[in-house]
Amino acid sequence: MSSDPELEKIEKLFKPRTIAVIGASRNIAKVGGTLLKNILANGFEGKVYAVNPEAKEIMGVPSYPSVLDIPDEIDHAVITVPADKVPEVVEETGKKGVKVVSIITSGFKETGRADLEEKIVEIAKKHGVRILGPNIFGVVYTPTNLNATFGPEKVLKGKIAFLTQSGALGIALMAWTAMEGIGLSSIVSLGNMADIDPIDLGKFFEKDDNTKVIAMYLEGISSGRGQQFLSEFRKISKSKPVIALKAGRSERGTKAISSHTGSLAGSDSMYDSAFKQAGILRANDVEQLFDWAKMLASVDSFDLKGKGFVIITNGGGMGVMATDAAEANGLPLLEMTDDLKQQFRKSMPWFGSPNNPIDLTGQASANSYESAIKTALENDVITGAVVMYCEVGFLDPIELARKISYSLKTYNIKKKPVNVVMLGGEKTREAARMLDREGIPSYSIPERAVSSMAAFYRYALFRTGKSSLQ
Amino acid sequence: MSSDPELEKIEKLFKPRTIAVIGASRNIAKVGGTLLKNILANGFEGKVYAVNPEAKEIMGVPSYPSVLDIPDEIDHAVITVPADKVPEVVEETGKKGVKVVSIITSGFKETGRADLEEKIVEIAKKHGVRILGPNIFGVVYTPTNLNATFGPEKVLKGKIAFLTQSGALGIALMAWTAMEGIGLSSIVSLGNMADIDPIDLGKFFEKDDNTKVIAMYLEGISSGRGQQFLSEFRKISKSKPVIALKAGRSERGTKAISSHTGSLAGSDSMYDSAFKQAGILRANDVEQLFDWAKMLASVDSFDLKGKGFVIITNGGGMGVMATDAAEANGLPLLEMTDDLKQQFRKSMPWFGSPNNPIDLTGQASANSYESAIKTALENDVITGAVVMYCEVGFLDPIELARKISYSLKTYNIKKKPVNVVMLGGEKTREAARMLDREGIPSYSIPERAVSSMAAFYRYALFRTGKSSLQ
Numbered sequence: 001m002s003s004d005p006e007l008e009k010i011e012k013l014f015k016p017r018t019i020a021v022i023g024a025s026r027n028i029a030k031v032g033g034t035l036l037k038n039i040l041a042n043g044f045e046g047k048v049y050a051v052n053p054e055a056k057e058i059m060g061v062p063s064y065p066s067v068l069d070i071p072d073e074i075d076h077a078v079i080t081v082p083a084d085k086v087p088e089v090v091e092e093t094g095k096k097g098v099k100v101v102s103i104i105t106s107g108f109k110e111t112g113r114a115d116l117e118e119k120i121v122e123i124a125k126k127h128g129v130r131i132l133g134p135n136i137f138g139v140v141y142t143p144t145n146l147n148a149t150f151g152p153e154k155v156l157k158g159k160i161a162f163l164t165q166s167g168a169l170g171i172a173l174m175a176w177t178a179m180e181g182i183g184l185s186s187i188v189s190l191g192n193m194a195d196i197d198p199i200d201l202g203k204f205f206e207k208d209d210n211t212k213v214i215a216m217y218l219e220g221i222s223s224g225r226g227q228q229f230l231s232e233f234r235k236i237s238k239s240k241p242v243i244a245l246k247a248g249r250s251e252r253g254t255k256a257i258s259s260h261t262g263s264l265a266g267s268d269s270m271y272d273s274a275f276k277q278a279g280i281l282r283a284n285d286v287e288q289l290f291d292w293a294k295m296l297a298s299v300d301s302f303d304l305k306g307k308g309f310v311i312i313t314n315g316g317g318m319g320v321m322a323t324d325a326a327e328a329n330g331l332p333l334l335e336m337t338d339d340l341k342q343q344f345r346k347s348m349p350w351f352g353s354p355n356n357p358i359d360l361t362g363q364a365s366a367n368s369y370e371s372a373i374k375t376a377l378e379n380d381v382i383t384g385a386v387v388m389y390c391e392v393g394f395l396d397p398i399e400l401a402r403k404i405s406y407s408l409k410t411y412n413i414k415k416k417p418v419n420v421v422m423l424g425g426e427k428t429r430e431a432a433r434m435l436d437r438e439g440i441p442s443y444s445i446p447e448r449a450v451s452s453m454a455a456f457y458r459y460a461l462f463r464t465g466k467s468s469l470q
Numbered sequence: 471m472s473s474d475p476e477l478e479k480i481e482k483l484f485k486p487r488t489i490a491v492i493g494a495s496r497n498i499a500k501v502g503g504t505l506l507k508n509i510l511a512n513g514f515e516g517k518v519y520a521v522n523p524e525a526k527e528i529m530g531v532p533s534y535p536s537v538l539d540i541p542d543e544i545d546h547a548v549i550t551v552p553a554d555k556v557p558e559v560v561e562e563t564g565k566k567g568v569k570v571v572s573i574i575t576s577g578f579k580e581t582g583r584a585d586l587e588e589k590i591v592e593i594a595k596k597h598g599v600r601i602l603g604p605n606i607f608g609v610v611y612t613p614t615n616l617n618a619t620f621g622p623e624k625v626l627k628g629k630i631a632f633l634t635q636s637g638a639l640g641i642a643l644m645a646w647t648a649m650e651g652i653g654l655s656s657i658v659s660l661g662n663m664a665d666i667d668p669i670d671l672g673k674f675f676e677k678d679d680n681t682k683v684i685a686m687y688l689e690g691i692s693s694g695r696g697q698q699f700l701s702e703f704r705k706i707s708k709s710k711p712v713i714a715l716k717a718g719r720s721e722r723g724t725k726a727i728s729s730h731t732g733s734l735a736g737s738d739s740m741y742d743s744a745f746k747q748a749g750i751l752r753a754n755d756v757e758q759l760f761d762w763a764k765m766l767a768s769v770d771s772f773d774l775k776g777k778g779f780v781i782i783t784n785g786g787g788m789g790v791m792a793t794d795a796a797e798a799n800g801l802p803l804l805e806m807t808d809d810l811k812q813q814f815r816k817s818m819p820w821f822g823s824p825n826n827p828i829d830l831t832g833q834a835s836a837n838s839y840e841s842a843i844k845t846a847l848e849n850d851v852i853t854g855a856v857v858m859y860c861e862v863g864f865l866d867p868i869e870l871a872r873k874i875s876y877s878l879k880t881y882n883i884k885k886k887p888v889n890v891v892m893l894g895g896e897k898t899r900e901a902a903r904m905l906d907r908e909g910i911p912s913y914s915i916p917e918r919a920v921s922s923m924a925a926f927y928r929y930a931l932f933r934t935g936k937s938s939l940q
Binding site: 150165168171178247248251253257284287314315316317319323324328362390391423424426428 | 504622636638644689717719720723755757784786787788790791793803827832860895898
């Protein structure tokens with residue numbers, strides 16, 4: 001894939017031909033057991049080996065006393081042995097010619113053993129082995145069916161790569177994203193970032209065809225890498241959207257970071273301006289990070305055409321809330337011409353409103369939506385649409401979701417950005433997940449959909465070098 | 471309940487001894503059919519009558535040609551007949567001595583028929599009948615098992631009264647709140663507010679023992695009622711928390727309101743200062759409205775004791791995010807003394823952090839949480855706690871939810887405010903719903919829990935007349 005030898009090693013994290021779990025166990029209560037189980041349960045494409053001096057076979061996988069004994073080349077070795085054994089094991093992976101190791105083990109810099117961490121970095125460097133971690137829960141890459149983590153077994157496939165500097169958060173989000181219908185290409189636990197950091201990973205994901213958006217939870221950037229972070233991400237974000245949730249906005253939060261990961265957090269305003277320069281969108285919380293990511297992963301074009309966005313709704317109140325949110329988020333709403341109003345009038349009863357928000361009324365049918373969506377997609381003056389539904393007895397949410405999906409497939413030949421609000425109970429939630437699975441981003445409330453559309457808009461302006469529509 | 475005769479009539483909306491559905495139908499595709507079905511399906515305590523000239527009985531309920539023919543007094547009549555028949559029907563309810571009518575029918579002021587609306591108000595006034603609506607989806611009051619709406623059949627019982635000026639939104643939220651585990655005492659569709667408005671309802675809910683929090687979605691206040699709104703709610707909010715989501719923050723949103731409900735929306739800054747004076751908390755969106763409402767409905771004391779709040783977490787990253795949110799929301803976090811740190815150390819492994827956020831680490835067990843919660847509840851210096859959980863393999867969320875529930879029942883004798891973050895997949899969501907059902911407010915992400923705790927804190931300051939802790 002790449003002619004850069006270092007990037008090729010990073011690539012082996014995700015697309016190894018062979019993987020070895022060093023410290024593998026048949027006990028799934030142990031990290032080395034869960035990890036091997038997760039690799040096998042997901043149908044990983046490559047070959048799997050175990051390293052454990054006390055077994056010949058674990059979970060059907062051949063096991064060897066040392067990585068050096070494996071009768072095959074090893075691309076990626078996962079290390080789960082105790083901290084004091086890690087230097088020796090890294091030395092062996094170096095001798096073996098392993099390209100990259102992910103070190104799950106904790107007990108390094110984060111617990112005061114910076115010395116042990118420096119030692120393993122030194123050994124790895126000597127042999128040209130790249131290190132992810134230590135102190136991580138592992139790596140997921142869904143295109144190769146690789147789940148080399150001790151987190152949940154199942155991850156939903158998709159186009160968002162997620163890098164996280166917090167372990168517990170990352171594991172919780174593996175389960176949360178699956179529940180929320182958010183598809184991921186990758187999850188990378190960054191841990192102590194002794195070697196591989198977001199810059200290396202950003203370069204990989206920039207070129208990775210399976211990834212459309214890079215989302216990150218960061219607490220700090222590796223010291224001395226600030227300038228490089230800026231210049232590399234400025235390039236990366238021109239080809240793919242990058243969204244960061246940077247914790248430590250507050251003074252007290254910054255202090256909490258130093259007791260958590262030991263990162264030098266830096267001032268928040270510094271990060272704010274760095275992200276702006278680098279074209280990185282900054283999210284405020286986890287929900288927003290993934291709200292934006294799924295919106296940006298859904299679009300196939302960042303060209304901005306037309307003169308503004310439209311809001312289509314079956315609830316007047318939701319329309320007002322979306323309008324408020326559009327102004328608060330800087331999303332330009334279209335001023336409707338009489339001609340356009342006339343066209344939208346066909347999709348609604350006489351007491352509807354063809355102004356923007358376009359109110360189809362609580363009596364709107366799935367066909368009313370189809371007709372309004374078609375009008376929005378076919379008119380060149382319309383940039384994109386936020387389509388909203390309040391659960392009412394007159395219209396079944398599942399029927400509507402099918403119709404929205406059909407309408408976008410049929411009429412969205414200009415690849416306009418569209419997202420959907422589905423506000424209601426369990427059935428509406430099910431309909432929302434249907435849309436998400438088809439790559440149509442859905443949201444529970446108007447504000448989250450509008451904020452996500454505005455994130456698309458800001459990114460599209462950045463990417464095209466425009467300052468606003470027109 | 472009240473010696474105010476007008477308030478007694480309002481009370482009959484919610485606690486009628488008898489209710490009549492005028493325009494009842496056996497066809498549940500019709501409003502008069504769904505409505506009667508919903509009243510019967512929920513086991514309403516009082517007597518139910520139908521009015522329909524073409525039937526002697528509908529769904530097992532006796533039916534009469536006119537309300538005047540019913541051989542019983544009628545407290546509350548629900549009117550679902552076409553708009554042009556409404557004046558005649560209101561006249562009949564007046565002659566019958568009905569206390570209050572809820573007029574579901576639309577086609578009045580909101581569609582340009584202000585004349586017809588004035589006419590029914592005049593007739594009702596003449597007879598002393600109070601009107602809810604017109605143009606509403608109805609009324610729910612869970613303590614009497616009354617669901618006189620054409621919305622969903624089931625509503626979760628609880629202590630929040632919700633008033634809404636948007637119909638479609640209100641119906642969607644009936645289903646949404648049930649799904650989210652948010653219990654309601656009442657839902658009132660305000661419609662055109664030809665007569666009964668939030669002031670009348672606020673006075674009722676202030677005295678209603680089944681309601682702990684009043685939550686409202688508003689687009690505007692009835693013209694000429696601004697001063698009274700302010701003075702009445704200043705009193706109401708001193709005895710119960712009142713939260714409002716006021717749409718129309720933006721200029722364009724205000725315009726959208728006039729085409730939606732025809733309300734004079736007024737400038738947003740005017741509402742902002744009015745709400746502040748009246749002690750009404752202003753929420754930004756629907757999720758926040760109910761996030762705050764369920765927090766405020768959960769507490770039994772608004773006394774503020776101690777010197778600050780603590781955050782208890784099993785994920786360092788979540789701790790940092792909560793800390794950032796505390797600063798952003800003005801929630802004071804406790805500065806930990808050495809003695810207190812020593813006490814919390816007992817709940818964590820050696821690499822945990824007893825600073826605030828209190829990091830129990832990803833290895834925390836349910837017992838670690840119990841011990842930390844006990845410490846937080848028993849120390850007088852601690853005002854309240856945000857307890858957070860990231861789903862990790864080591865600790866089952868259901869087991870944790872049970873333990874949190876047990877711990878609060880056992881140790882929260884000082885009635886401190888506590889809320890919970892449960893971040894993870896389906897199982898964690900199930901555990902969160904368990905907590906909600908037991909009146910322990912749970913949230914999906916740290917920011918929402920902290921924002922809700924801060925809403926409690928602001929309200930408690932307002933109520934106690936303090937300006938800050940200490």
